[in-house]
């Protein structure tokens with residue numbers, strides 16, 4: 001099996017290379033090439049031929065090549081279709097805010113959660129992404145934009161907490177100086193509410209933003225569109241949200257009712273009462289605007 005070398009941190013890379021008979025300092029050399037976003041081991045010209053040959057034979061460089069780009073006619077939003085090393089595709093969105101560029105990336109090819117309003121949910125599940133493939137999406141968008149991306153949202157295809165270990169690895173890597181050095185406070189994870197993972201994530205106290213997609217103000221309505229609600233109902237999700245706030249002192253966003261049922265008016269009052277002061281219920285914002293944003297981030301290319 002080929003080794004996903006770009007998902008390694010410095011100590012793992014050092015161990016990998018020394019175990020295979022190469023000098024310790026080679027790890028830093030290889031990492032410096034990752035920072036330059038090379039696409040082949042042949043480009044790592046300061047490595048000896050023996051090491052390049054070893055890497056070509058035993059490892060691969062994860063990629064997320066942009067194969068389709070759609071630029072919005074009304075703002076600076078750009079939608080990408082990325083191709084991964086094995087021919088699978090995922091989507092991403094680049095958005096410009098007053099504080100800089102933000103990119104929404106995918107964490108899985110497809111999704112198991114089956115939300116009825118979501119094209120990804122209907123398309124089934126293929127596989128989870130590695131940490132290096134998440135980073136590759138940011139690098140590709142950054143290269144296309146020609147400037148640094150300062151904020152990242154894990155809100156594209158897939159449920160991040162259904163790919164927990166790779167997402168945690170991604171967070172630790174992307175925030176390190178050896179990688180893109182994007183601080184945890186500039187990264188937001190969006191979840192449909194996998195309660196045990198929310199609590200586990202809270203215990204790590206990583207200081208990431210957390211956004212919870214509720215989409216409906218009560219269990220009956222939520223279960224109709226989000227099967228996960230049958231396993232983790234709203235009260236459990238809110239209790240886990242409060243636990244996250246308590247452990248991290250960060251705010252949580254709760255997205256409500258992007259697509260209300262006919263005749264249903266979502267004012268979020270039922271949920272708002274259950275949230276503590278540090279949590280924010282997005283249903284207090286104009287529904288129309290929120291829906292447009294959701295569509296922008298999730299529409300298929």
Ligand code: SF4
Pocket residue numbers: 111112113114115118119120121122156157158159192
């Ligand atoms: S909304 Fe999110 S969690 Fe639900 S199916 Fe789509 S990608 Fe998966």
